[in-house]
Amino acid sequence: MATIDEDLMLRQISYIEKDNFSDPWSLESLWGAMVRDYNLIYFALGHKRKYSIYSFRGGEEILVECLRDICYKDAEEKPKEKLLMGYIIATDIAGETELLRIAVADKFKKAGIGRQLMDAYIDDLKDHCDKYFLEVRESNEVARGIYEKVGYKSISVRKNYYKNPKEDGVIYSMDITGDTT
Ligand SMILES: CC(C)(COP(=O)(O)OP(=O)(O)OC[C@H]1O[C@@H](n2cnc3c(N)ncnc32)[C@H](O)[C@@H]1OP(=O)(O)O)[C@@H](O)C(=O)NCCC(=O)NCCS
Numbered sequence: 001m002a003t004i005d006e007d008l009m010l011r012q013i014s015y016i017e018k019d020n021f022s023d024p025w026s027l028e029s030l031w032g033a034m035v036r037d038y039n040l041i042y043f044a045l046g047h048k049r050k051y052s053i054y055s056f057r058g059g060e061e062i063l064v065e066c067l068r069d070i071c072y073k074d075a076e077e078k079p080k081e082k083l084l085m086g087y088i089i090a091t092d093i094a095g096e097t098e099l100l101r102i103a104v105a106d107k108f109k110k111a112g113i114g115r116q117l118m119d120a121y122i123d124d125l126k127d128h129c130d131k132y133f134l135e136v137r138e139s140n141e142v143a144r145g146i147y148e149k150v151g152y153k154s155i156s157v158r159k160n161y162y163k164n165p166k167e168d169g170v171i172y173s174m175d176i177t178g179d180t181t
Contacts, residue, residue: 004054004061009043010034012084012105020103022164025089033089033100035059042121043087044104044113051085051113053120057092064120086113088121097125099134102143114143118150122176132174137167147172 010030017024025033033039037058044051053064086104090097099121104113122132134152136143152172161169 004045004056006034006056006059009045009056009084013041013043013087016084016087016103016105017101019106021101025101030089038091038093040090040092040121040125041087042090042117042124044085044108044117045082046085047082053117055120055124064124086117088117090121090125092125092129095129096131096133097121097129099132114146115149118146122150122174126176130175130177132176133171135161135169135171137162138170139167144170144172150174151176 010027013030014024014027017030030041034041034056035058039057041056042053042064043055044053046052055062055064084105085108087101088099089101090099102114102117104117125132132152134147135158136147138157152174154170155173156171158169158171160166
């Protein structure tokens with residue numbers, strides 16, 4: 001499938017990184033995440049009315065879930081140029097996965113894309129990953145709300161883990177075998 005311009009995709013992720021994080025990943029780091037076998041990038045690609053979720057692993061592009069296309073009721077516009085609306089970067093190693101990044105472009109926030117990306121990520125890895133991990137700034141109530149809604153539980157706090165500004169990190173995990181220990 002050759003639908004995605006990889007350079008454009010990484011540049012769009014890089015813009016969203018700069019808008020949303022005080023420690024944005026460089027293009028080199030994003031490129032590494034796209035080509036390494038143990039990293040995954042999920043991204044929502046589309047326009048205002050409709051999008052699909054794709055993933056990259058080891059440089060290979062995969063359409064994760066066509067059914068996640070979102071068509072708004074009032075969709076009458078013709079599809080415009082496709083934009084990268086949001087993304088997740090994760091690891092997938094030895095039956096465990098860690099969410100490293102999730103962000104949605106400002107103009108597409110609060111439209112359900114972050115939640116859809118989380119659902120796609122969890123579904124996609126559930127056949128071979130039992131344990132899901134992530135870490136988030138303590139004050140990030142929006143992200144923490146989504147993580148808790150999809151089933152993550154906070155398990156510990158890392159004091160002053162984040163810089164710029166300094167803040168505690170909350171570690172979350174989810175065990176999809178149902179084991180809560
Ligand atoms: C966190 C983030 C990815 C959420 O993406 P999003 O597409 O806007 O989220 P959704 O539209 O899917 O919303 C999911 C839920 O959060 C709620 N929500 C989203 N933005 C909100 C806001 N600013 N204030 C209050 N609630 C909000 C929604 O109402 C929804 O709740 P519901 O399930 O009860 O309806 C996005 O806000 C973002 O990019 N944040 C900056 C980057 C970041 O902090 N990443 C996480 C740390 S790695």
